Amino acid sequence: MDVLSDLLHRARARNALVRKLVQRPPWSLGFADAPALTVVATLGGQASVRLDEDGASVQLAAGDIALISATTGYTIADSPSTPPQVVIQGQKKYVVGGEEVATAANRSLAPRTYGDGLPGATVMIRGAYELRGDVGDRLLDMLPPLAVVPAGPRTRAALDLLAIEVARDEPGQDAILDRLLDLVLVLALRAWCARPDPARPAWHRALADPAIGDVLRLLHEDPAHRWTVAELAAKVGMSRAAFAARFTGLVGEPPLTYLTGWRMALAADLLRDTEATVATVARQVGYEDAFAFSVAFKRARALSPSAWRRQAR
Template sequence: MVRQLIQRPPWSLTFAEAPPLTVVATLGGHASIRLGDDARAATARLAAGDIALVAGTGPYTIADDPSTPPQVVISGRRKQVVNASVAAAAAHRSLAARTYGDGSPGATIMLRGAYELRGDVGDRLLGMLPPLAVVPAGPRTRPALDLLAAEVARDEPGQDAVLDRLLDLVLVLALRAWCAEPGPARPAWYRALADPAVGGALRLLHGDPARRWTVAALAAAAGVSRAAFAARFTGLVGEPPLTYLTGWRMTLAADLLRDTDATVAAVARQVGYGDPFAFSVAFKRSRGVSPSAWRSSSVRPGPFPGG
């Protein structure tokens, strides 16, 4: 879900119930973003074209300046005006489809998109991100942002589907730009993808996780010796090839058990186990409970109420 916010200083919006992943982009003007509800916490500055990725469901505040007190608190679909000033009253005035603010000249223009990302596959993505990652403006992300901004205020058939795909594009480009920056927090598997041998093997494992892969088969596909491939894969990814494959299979299985009505045997086959008992043993070793217990204790996700 994407919203465009147009705010004239002074302004400050607190999001009390965030979705698991939020994309905030500053199209024009500047903003500050602070995690948590401590006004003294460190803030990050966003210039025009910058993208912030907020991972986690805790509160965060976006404002024109860190010193501006919260004017509006947004919790799900509920908006509470904290400071009954003209700016606060106008903060969520509807200007057009999916566009809110006061629309005055000199205002900061932002896009905010929310992702649910519930499930184990989503958790793997969230686990690689810090609570707040800022991607500076760049020539690879700006065209996608401009296209998303051009579409967000339109109200045409199928518009939500168009916006969802454009937001996906912005997210992927932002993640790619963030992962490409040097730093210890970057995920090891991203560097591994750039390696011809290991990157190709990762794509094979993700593309066909149910296949009976062996280290020898992966090494042959990569065109290197078994020993050299195993050492290089472990060094770049952080775990041996078949250990990584088992973890990925269990991630897929956890979501299938929660989100579908497929039997345990059917789920086992989908992730590469011909024997449901062997699958159950592997799943319990990974998740601490049997597949049936996991399914009964999991709640299928519903739509996140925030926008």
């Protein structure tokens, strides 16, 4: 499994929330309790996305996708100048724009579909991800607070299919929506990274490099293996020095430092989510000696594994 797929698989909570909005301007929705990662796409019309933290905003045309990893809140509207009408907090809607706005925002047009549905309406899809633990944090670290992916034929085809399925209510619907939202997310990430921009994110440059991408896949597939720099270099047919320099230059840290960070992220989630003993967790992430694992974990998290487990729970 490649690194991005591995991170999504380990970090993803199931049952992603997907909703469709069909609303005539002016309209504005604020999300005070933003999820870890949100996918917002404009199917028809145009929209604005504004972050609460720094006021940064972007305009979305039909087919554009915004990836939002800022968790301090954001607003989706037909225009940056439209004042807030509805604020969603704690899975509840608070209307600040009058009874007419409340009626339009809550009118159900189909399963998971809300708005007035009249001619001239903006059509939006919003998918919210809940991510788990330290692996989820590593995935979020790969993304900016707000990224926009322009419309393209591959993303548009996936969005159209998602838009059709979100309004259905048939057996297996949640599973279909989960997988379609994953498809839209991965296609959007690919398109965002492939844009003609010299400042591509370091993680994408690393994954796209044949040698370093292969090594990252090996580290993720078998983090418990007692990897050495020499062995990793041999796996991709490079000298030890050349490999170490190339890995550090692309990833931003040496190979074994990356491996230790990945092991500690896996260990933190195992301690939080399972009843496995510290010794068992140590072996699962590549430490035969529980004491050596505890020392490494405390160095990374400033708490012993047992203390961290108590605090995390």
